[in-house]
Amino acid sequence: MFDQILEKLKPKEQLESIYQIDFKALKHQGIKGLVLDIDDTLLPRQMLEISHVLLSFIEKLKDIGFSIFLMSNNMNQPRVAYIGKTLNLPFSTFSMKPLPFSFNSACKKMGLSPKEVAVVGDQLFMDILGGNLLGMHTILVSPMSPETLFLRQWMRNAEKWVLEKIESNKLGF
Ligand SMILES: [Mg+2]
Numbered sequence: 001m002f003d004q005i006l007e008k009l010k011p012k013e014q015l016e017s018i019y020q021i022d023f024k025a026l027k028h029q030g031i032k033g034l035v036l037d038i039d040d041t042l043l044p045r046q047m048l049e050i051s052h053v054l055l056s057f058i059e060k061l062k063d064i065g066f067s068i069f070l071m072s073n074n075m076n077q078p079r080v081a082y083i084g085k086t087l088n089l090p091f092s093t094f095s096m097k098p099l100p101f102s103f104n105s106a107c108k109k110m111g112l113s114p115k116e117v118a119v120v121g122d123q124l125f126m127d128i129l130g131g132n133l134l135g136m137h138t139i140l141v142s143p144m145s146p147e148t149l150f151l152r153q154w155m156r157n158a159e160k161w162v163l164e165k166i167e168s169n170k171l172g173f
Contacts, residue, residue, distance in 0.1 A: 011140035037121030044145035098130030
C-alpha cells in the first residue's frame with residue numbers, strides 16, 4: 001500500500017532546472033505536449049519579470065514543435081495571465097492540482113492524450129502526483145526560491161522525506 005503511494009509520487013525524471021531537460025529525448029519518446037507549472041518552476045514565486053533566457057527557451061520549445069500549456073494553482077489571476085500573455089501560451093489559474101480534471105482539460109486543449117504529455121513542476125504533491133495519476137510523463141525540478149510560507153515549508157519537508165523514501169526503497173528514477 002505504502003509502496004503504491006510512493007510509486008504515484010515518483011517522478012519519472014528529477015532535475016535541477018527546466019534548462020536541464022533533454023527535450024529531444026522527450027520528443028523521441030513520443031512526447032508532443034508540455035504542461036508547465038509556473039511558480040518556482042519557470043520563475044521564482046515572488047518574481048514577475050520574465051527574462052530573455054526564459055523567453056527564448058519557450059520559443060525554442062515551440063520551434064521544436066511542442067504544444068505547451070501553463071498550469072498554475074496560483075489564485076492570482078493577473079499574475080498568471082500576464083505570464084501567459086507575455087510567453088504567448090494558454091494558461092489556467094487556480095487549477096487545483098493534483099486533481100486530474102485540470103490535467104485532462106489541458107491535454108484536451110492541446111489535442112493530445114495524457115501519454116503524449118509531460119508535466120514539469122517543482123511540487124511532488126501537486127505537479128508530479130497529478131501527472132502520474134493520469135499516466136503522464138513527470139519531471140520534478142528543484143524549486144527556484146526558498147519557501148517562506150509555513151505551510152509550503154512544511155510541504156517541502158514532507159516532499160523531501162518522500163523522495164528519500166523512494167530512494168531508500170530502491171525504486172530509483
Ligand atoms: Mg510550483
